[in-house]
Amino acid sequence: KEKVEITKEQQALVKVVVEAYNRHQIPQDVAKKLLQDQYSAEENFLLLTEMATSQVQVLVEFTKNIPGFLSLDREDQIALLKGSAVEAMFLRSAQVFSKKMPNGHTEVLEERIRKSGISEEFMTPMFNFYKSIGELHMVEEEQALLTTITILTPDRPYVKDQQAVERLQETILDVLRKMCVLQHPQDPQYFARLLGRLTELRTLSHYHAEMLTSWRVNDHKFTPLLCEIWDVQ
């Protein structure tokens, strides 16, 4: 059985990515806000657009710390950001939802989200994804690396030099695979299950435009940045 070990430079890479991921952590307070009060569909829609807009700004800052990202072609950097922003937001939402909370809090949070204004048809795929992420009990390194892998997806629309992105993604995949073996020795399929979530994430993200335009509010107002990133307006 080959001895899996993480090299010094892989450890340095993980440290940089995890610190950037935590530094650019979206204020956890979206869950706290939702737990504090029941908001109207209008207030929830506004909260979502604010959170999603700040999430995109946070994502741009985070990518600057991904080793090699700034050496990519400038237009490819934009294509990767545009292509991964929605998935990164759902992945972040899933991680917020999966956080260990005092008894009964997760149920209240789920209830508040169910009543937030999103139309009924999206609840099942969305919460199935959130719960499947929760079941993985990811450590923060795995969360940060999984988000990085999502960003470094070579086959996003308009990416010209896919090989360059593939090389960066493979570097991250390699260290994540080793970390999973070391972190979950009892579950050799863990790494594969982790990557399987990215397929579920992509499927959920296909619904994002409809989830927004079908939100139970009269006027769906988006920020210019969201219009850029999300296929709305």
Ligand SMILES: O=C(Nc1ccccc1F)[C@H](C1CCCCC1)n1c(-c2ccc(Cl)cc2)nc2cc(F)c(F)cc21
């Ligand atoms: O703020 C949000 N997500 C979010 C965005 C950026 C960074 C961090 C985030 F959590 C929204 C709120 C907004 C206010 C109304 C309820 C949903 N949100 C979603 C979500 C996101 C997008 C669509 Cl189309 C449908 C639901 N799923 C959530 C699960 C949670 F555990 C959570 F705490 C908030 C969540």
